[in-house]
Amino acid sequence: RPVQAAEKAYVIGTDVTYAPFEFANDKNQYVGIDIDLMNAIAKTEGFKVTIKPVGFNAAVQSLEAKQIDGVIAGMSITPERQEKFIMSDPYYSVGVVMAVKAGSKITSLKQLRGQRVAIKTGTAAGAYATSLQKKYGFKTVTFDDSNNMYQDVTTGNSVACFEDSPVMQYAINTGMKLKIVTKPANATGYGFATTKEHAALARQFNAGLKKLKANGTYSKIIQKYLGTGS
Numbered sequence: 639r640p641v642q643a644a645e646k647a648y649v650i651g652t653d654v655t656y657a658p659f660e661f662a663n664d665k666n667q668y669v670g671i672d673i674d675l676m677n678a679i680a681k682t683e684g685f686k687v688t689i690k691p692v693g694f695n696a697a698v699q700s701l702e703a704k705q706i707d708g709v710i711a712g713m714s715i716t717p718e719r720q721e722k723f724i725m726s727d728p729y730y731s732v733g734v735v736m737a738v739k740a741g742s743k744i745t746s747l748k749q750l751r752g753q754r755v756a757i758k759t760g761t762a763a764g765a766y767a768t769s770l771q772k773k774y775g776f777k778t779v780t781f782d783d784s785n786n787m788y789q790d791v792t793t794g795n796s797v798a799c800f801e802d803s804p805v806m807q808y809a810i811n812t813g814m815k816l817k818i819v820t821k822p823a824n825a826t827g828y829g830f831a832t833t834k835e836h837a838a839l840a841r842q843f844n845a846g847l848k849k850l851k852a853n854g855t856y857s858k859i860i861q862k863y864l865g866t867g868s
């Protein structure tokens with residue numbers, strides 16, 4: 639029997655909790671669209687992955703420092719990130735929404751003047767909020783993970799937060815007492831990021847994604863976490 643070459647093993651950073659893209663299930667295993675997609679692509683393309691849930695900003699920083707090989711974390715493809723990293727083909731489209739405490743009278747950006755708004759460190763939604771800060775005259779407070787950001791709003795410390803639409807909607811559907819008050823803005827696609835040294839891995843991701851889309855696995859993964867309506 640021919641000797642099989644050892645499969646390459648890559649360390650992939652992800653967010654701590656960013657459901658439905660990554661979260662720990664009741665058996666304390668990491669699951670979600672990103673995790674299932676990454677594992678399925680690794681299987682199809684013949685490489686191994688170790689998933690490290692270190693937090694979004696920490697994962698991006700570690701990738702920049704080349705301490706890990708890739709990031710899959712509901713990471714928006716932006717021109718700045720394309721300069722630093724190789725970003726894969728988009729695998730999911732999102733927009734940014736503003737959410738307020740359920741029952742809040744705030745329904746628009748105009749009502750944020752003089753108020754405190756919670757944002758998440760290093761995120762596209764945070765950058766979007768920051769770009770509106772001057773015009774609408776609000777203060778920001780930053781959090782490293784989404785749950786702490788949401789809780790700053792549910793407890794009333796901040797009046798609003800900014801988050802990717804499907805993630806915000808999923809949190810609300812699973813009990814977070816927040817309400818979305820704006821239409822999705824600043825549309826981006828989510829991509830898998832690698833360092834520029836990992837061009838082969840980036841190519842494998844894109845090739846695997848294509849195959850999973852063609853053979854129905856991609857749709858199955860989306861349906862598993864978001865239902866048929868999505």
Ligand code: GLN
Binds near residue numbers: 802
């Ligand atoms: N999509 C956002 C970004 O890329 C947020 C990602 C996240 O919080 N995991 O900045």
